[in-house]
Amino acid sequence: MSRIVVGIDGSPAAAAALAYALDEAKLRNLPLRIVCAWEVPAIEYAGAPFAVTPDLNIEAEHTADGVLADAVEKLGPDPGVPIEAIAIAGHPANVLLDEANEASLVVLGTRGRNTLMSIVLGSVSQAVAHHCPTPLTIVPVPPPTNEQTAA
Numbered sequence: 001m002s003r004i005v006v007g008i009d010g011s012p013a014a015a016a017a018l019a020y021a022l023d024e025a026k027l028r029n030l031p032l033r034i035v036c037a038w039e040v041p042a043i044e045y046a047g048a049p050f051a052v053t054p055d056l057n058i059e060a061e062h063t064a065d066g067v068l069a070d071a072v073e074k075l076g077p078d079p080g081v082p083i084e085a086i087a088i089a090g091h092p093a094n095v096l097l098d099e100a101n102e103a104s105l106v107v108l109g110t111r112g113r114n115t116l117m118s119i120v121l122g123s124v125s126q127a128v129a130h131h132c133p134t135p136l137t138i139v140p141v142p143p144p145t146n147e148q149t150a151a
Contacts, residue, residue, distance in 0.1 A: 002030055003030050003031045004024050004028065004033070004104060004105050004107065005106045005107070006020075006035065007035050007092060007096045007108050007124070008071055008109075009036060009092070011109060013109025014109045015071075015074075015109075016109055016139045017107045017108055017137075017138075017139040020107055022075065022081070024105055025080075030104060031082040032082070034086070035086055035088060035095060036064040036065075036085075036086075036087050037089075037091065038060045038089055038090075039089065039090060040056040057089075061087060061089070064087035068087055071085065072085050092124045096108070096124070097133075100132050100133055101134075105134065106136045106137070108128060108136070108139070109141065110140050125138050
């Protein structure tokens with residue numbers, strides 16, 4: 001099935017990517033799949049001797065579900081195309097590359113929440129850009145609004 005896939009993480013760049021992906025889905029008359037990949041960051045379990053505890057997995061999955069719920073809510077009750085929002089366990093680049101196999105277009109933001117490791121183009125965006133089997137759009141971070149610069 002052909003669809004537009006957008007990866008989100010709750011960041012401003014992801015919000016811009018979601019808006020772009022929705023516009024593309026409407027233009028192409030395709031369903032939109034919103035994907036939030038989740039994994040427990042290594043720093044969370046660095047002191048654990050062998051494995052991640054179930055609580056950390058549950059917390060990471062709930063965070064992803066919250067990001068998706070916020071995104072769907074912002075799209076409103078009738079976004080104009082069928083919407084599917086899914087949280088998938090795994091490294092974001094790997095999850096998005098898997099999702100790309102059945103997509104007409106993959107849409108990502110330039111960088112996500114981890115700005116320490118991704119100054120200009122995020123590590124996930126870079127990995128997907130190098131290996132994506134389908135067309136990919138990387139949406140730039142929107143400039144700050146007056147409210148954001150005043151804060």
